[in-house]
Amino acid sequence: MNCHEFEELLQQHLNDGKPLSSFELVEHSSQCAVCQRQTEQLQTLVDAIAAWQAEPLEVHLADRVVNLHLRSQSVAPQAVAGADDDTPHLDRGVAFTRPVLPAGSGQGQLQRAARRSRRALVAGLASLGALVALTAFVSKPPGRFEHPDTSSRQAARARSAAEPPHVEVQTIVRHAGAAYWALARDTVGELGDATMLLPRTDQYHATVEARATPTAWPLINPFEQGLKPLRDGMGRAFDFLWSSEPDHASPPS
Amino acid sequence: MLEIPVTDNERQLVSHCLADDPVALQAFVEQFQGMVFSLCFRMLGHRQDAEDVTQIVFLRALRNLHTWDSSRPLKPWLFTIAANRCRTHLVNRTRQPRIGLANEPPAPIDGAPGNLALAEELQLALMQLPEQYRLCFVLHHQQELNLQTISEILDCPLGTIKTWLYRARRELADILERRGLAPQVNHELPRI
Numbered sequence: 001m002n003c004h005e006f007e008e009l010l011q012q013h014l015n016d017g018k019p020l021s022s023f024e025l026v027e028h029s030s031q032c033a034v035c036q037r038q039t040e041q042l043q044t045l046v047d048a049i050a051a052w053q054a055e056p057l058e059v060h061l062a063d064r065v066v067n068l069h070l071r072s073q074s075v076a077p078q079a080v081a082g083a084d085d086d087t088p089h090l091d092r093g094v095a096f097t098r099p100v101l102p103a104g105s106g107q108g109q110l111q112r113a114a115r116r117s118r119r120a121l122v123a124g125l126a127s128l129g130a131l132v133a134l135t136a137f138v139s140k141p142p143g144r145f146e147h148p149d150t151s152s153r154q155a156a157r158a159r160s161a162a163e164p165p166h167v168e169v170q171t172i173v174r175h176a177g178a179a180y181w182a183l184a185r186d187t188v189g190e191l192g193d194a195t196m197l198l199p200r201t202d203q204y205h206a207t208v209e210a211r212a213t214p215t216a217w218p219l220i221n222p223f224e225q226g227l228k229p230l231r232d233g234m235g236r237a238f239d240f241l242w243s244s245e246p247d248h249a250s251p252p253s
Numbered sequence: 254m255l256e257i258p259v260t261d262n263e264r265q266l267v268s269h270c271l272a273d274d275p276v277a278l279q280a281f282v283e284q285f286q287g288m289v290f291s292l293c294f295r296m297l298g299h300r301q302d303a304e305d306v307t308q309i310v311f312l313r314a315l316r317n318l319h320t321w322d323s324s325r326p327l328k329p330w331l332f333t334i335a336a337n338r339c340r341t342h343l344v345n346r347t348r349q350p351r352i353g354l355a356n357e358p359p360a361p362i363d364g365a366p367g368n369l370a371l372a373e374e375l376q377l378a379l380m381q382l383p384e385q386y387r388l389c390f391v392l393h394h395q396q397e398l399n400l401q402t403i404s405e406i407l408d409c410p411l412g413t414i415k416t417w418l419y420r421a422r423r424e425l426a427d428i429l430e431r432r433g434l435a436p437q438v439n440h441e442l443p444r445i
Contacts, residue, residue: 015393016399038426045425048372051369052372054287054395055295057290061290062282064308068308069311070273070278
């Protein structure tokens with residue numbers, strides 16, 4: 001007898017109760033330590049199975065089960081409750097169908113009314129959402145969907161906020177006027193009595209402020225009224241200079 | 254192991270139960286409640302769970318008694334329902350969080366254990382087995398069903414049942430040995 005046959009004999013004995021031949025087993029187990037150890041392990045298991053007693057049921061189950069069963073039979077007929085998955089020998093030819101309530105019954109009408117109201121509510125909510133989304137897409141409020149500010153945009157925005165555009169224009173005009181004034185003064189100094197041709201400073205500032213003020217803009221045209229004498233005087237002065245000094249190739253910067 | 258015959262008593266009992274005779278229903282439950290509860294308790298390892306599942310098994314059995322094939326024995330039919338309900342309960346149990354103390358393995362046994370301790374050790378070891386091994390082992394060694402009946406109950410080939418039983422025994426023997434339940438003395442080998 002080899003180990004395989006030994007084990008097969010043991011399993012047959014445990015499975016089917018086949019009697020053991022003690023002589024063969026003793027002979028093999030005396031030669032094979034592995035099989036002897038295995039036999040001892042199985043012997044412990046067999047002893048434990050022998051000590052294994054059936055657990056007594058401590059509750060009185062029968063009355064409870066019978067009451068529950070009779071109550072359920074009175075509620076649901078036997079033919080309806082036949083589709084359990086874990087019950088063997090079931091007739092599975094009958095497909096499960098949802099029970100249909102009769103059309104005229106009050107319960108059916110209530111169910112249909114509830115279903116209709118649920119559908120109307122869902123449709124209303126969906127159309128409201130679609131309307132809101134469409135409005136938001138079409139109107140697209142300014143600044144709402146702008147790209148995020150980059151560093152150059154932020155710098156330009158900060159600069160324009162600190163210094164409005166009309167102030168910048170005012171500064172440029174003022175500087176130009178000052179340059180013209182200085183040039184004219186030098187020229188008039190050369191010319192002698194020509195100061196009457198130049199505008200007065202307060203008049204110049206008044207024109208600039210009037211230009212910077214939007215409300216005064218339609219009433220005053222400062223360039224036409226205020227600076228025209230200056231331009232005329234400057235033109236005459238330059239004509240005089242160019243004519244008296246023919247060496248000048250270009251006007252002074 | 255037992256070959257289960259179909260007795261006329263069973264047929265009569267079932268026919269009375271189908272007529273909703275309360276006495277017959279009570280007799281039906283009382284006749285089989287011990288073995289069903291025992292199987293559920295060995296499978297679930299928890300008394301209250303086993304009682305609940307036993308009740309569900311009988312309710313289902315009584316509700317579907319008209320589907321029982323009267324040419325086949327009643328006991329395996331009941332065991333099939335019980336095994337399926339136990340499996341369902343075990344699946345539900347794994348999905349639900351367990352509230353309570355962590356399952357710490359008990360200390361190994363010193364000295365020779367008594368019969369009660371040996372049975373408890375076997376039950377603890379059984380709970381460590383896979384579900385199908387456990388079911389096979391309990392049906393064979395406690396309910397004393399033969400392998401052919403077990404293969405019909407579990408709807409598995411006979412070879413699969415033999416394999417599961419062999420592995421169950423090997424694993425249980427290993428667990429019992431690790432728990433210090435080695436044979437006390439050298440047995441005479443044929444005692445198995």
